[in-house]
Amino acid sequence: MNLTEERVITEIRWHARAGQGAKTAAHILAQAALRDGKYAQSFPEFGPERRGAPVQAFNRISDQPFYMHSGVTTPDVVLIVDPRLMDTIPVTDGLKTGGWVIINTPLPPQEAQQRWELGLYKVATVDASTIARETLKQDIPNVPLLGAFARVTGLVTLESLQADTIQRLQKRFRDRPQVIEANLKALERGYQEVQWVEARTTGLPETHVVSSLRRWEELPVGGIIPEPATSVVYRTGSWRLERPIFDPQKCVQCLMCWLMCPDSAILLENGKVVGIDYEHCKGCGLCSLQCPPKAKALSMVLEAELESISASGTQSKGA
Ligand code: SF4
Numbered sequence: 452m453n454l455t456e457e458r459v460i461t462e463i464r465w466h467a468r469a470g471q472g473a474k475t476a477a478h479i480l481a482q483a484a485l486r487d488g489k490y491a492q493s494f495p496e497f498g499p500e501r502r503g504a505p506v507q508a509f510n511r512i513s514d515q516p517f518y519m520h521s522g523v524t525t526p527d528v529v530l531i532v533d534p535r536l537m538d539t540i541p542v543t544d545g546l547k548t549g550g551w552v553i554i555n556t557p558l559p560p561q562e563a564q565q566r567w568e569l570g571l572y573k574v575a576t577v578d579a580s581t582i583a584r585e586t587l588k589q590d591i592p593n594v595p596l597l598g599a600f601a602r603v604t605g606l607v608t609l610e611s612l613q614a615d616t617i618q619r620l621q622k623r624f625r626d627r628p629q630v631i632e633a634n635l636k637a638l639e640r641g642y643q644e645v646q647w648v649e650a651r652t653t654g655l656p657e658t659h660v661v662s663s664l665r666r667w668e669e670l671p672v673g674g675i676i677p678e679p680a681t682s683v684v685y686r687t688g689s690w691r692l693e694r695p696i697f698d699p700q701k702c703v704q705c706l707m708c709w710l711m712c713p714d715s716a717i718l719l720e721n722g723k724v725v726g727i728d729y730e731h732c733k734g735c736g737l738c739s740l741q742c743p744p745k746a747k748a749l750s751m752v753l754e755a756e757l758e759s760i761s762a763s764g765t766q767s768k769g770a
């Protein structure tokens with residue numbers, strides 16, 4: 452597995468209660484992605500759970516073939532089918548900074564971002580339950596949520612979701628075209644009515660990251676990595692004493708930090724700096740030194756200081 456391959460896969464995690472259709476929604480999403488010419492997978496983590504129990508389902512979508520089959524622990528997108536889960540389970544565990552949180556709630560995205568302390572993430576909200584009740588006559592919010600997902604991420608097209616919905620329902624509701632119409636309406640309303648807000652991060656530490664990489668202490672004895680280019684599978688960022696904090700508002704995109712970073716830990720998207728790969732940044736500070744003084748978009752902060760702020764609970768999330 453190489454790093455390039457890892458980075459082109461978008462990982463998605465659904466949080467719902469058994470009976471809310473997360474498994475079906477993940478399946479439809481994968482089918483729609485396949486229809487769009489992508490590679491995709493979907494699978495639930497649960498077995499025959501009792502109705503109402505918290506459950507997860509997963510998707511991976513990519514333009515290239517991939518061979519991962521593990522559960523999603525560091526998603527790019529999380530979809531919350533039941534908003535009450537936000538208060539009971541850590542739905543953002545492992546979510547990448549700047550990733551999407553898409554929530555079924557009547558709250559505007561700014562309010563949701565504030566209420567659930569989601570400043571590190573892009574937040575999209577859609578009142579999927581109301582849409583479902585008005586169109587499908589029952590609270591099955593997964594269909595409008597799929598529409599919302601298509602709109603904000605652009606990872607699948609609405610047309611493919613519609614085509615897959617028709618195909619899936621046609622056999623079962625051959626004599627009831629109104630059911631298919633209602634599902635298409637729910638999908639389209641989710642797509643039209645979703646609202647979203649950007650992440651408010653100004654380089655806040657990634658307090659939610661749960662790493663799946665091995666720590667540097669687990670390097671082979673002698674510290675030798677026999678195969679070339681395998682350091683990406685170790686979490687070398689864990690030996691960092693200082694952390695570069697990136698402020699996107701101040702960045703002038705000169706790319707000097709990216710040029711100088713010895714660990715390729717400056718993250719680019721479409722040729723622009725978007726953040727730091729804390730799994731591999733060792734905290735050398737070169738990026739901060741190179742950042743033009745007029746911009747000052749990168750500053751170094753002691754890890755110990757960040758830990759004590761985090762432990763004392765005085766950190767203003769998303770500030
Ligand atoms: S501190 Fe060093 S390793 Fe980390 S991003 Fe900056 S230049 Fe790269």
Ligand code: SF4
Nearest residue numbers: 702703705706708742
């Ligand atoms: S050096 Fe600073 S201003 Fe230049 S791209 Fe990096 S963060 Fe932005």
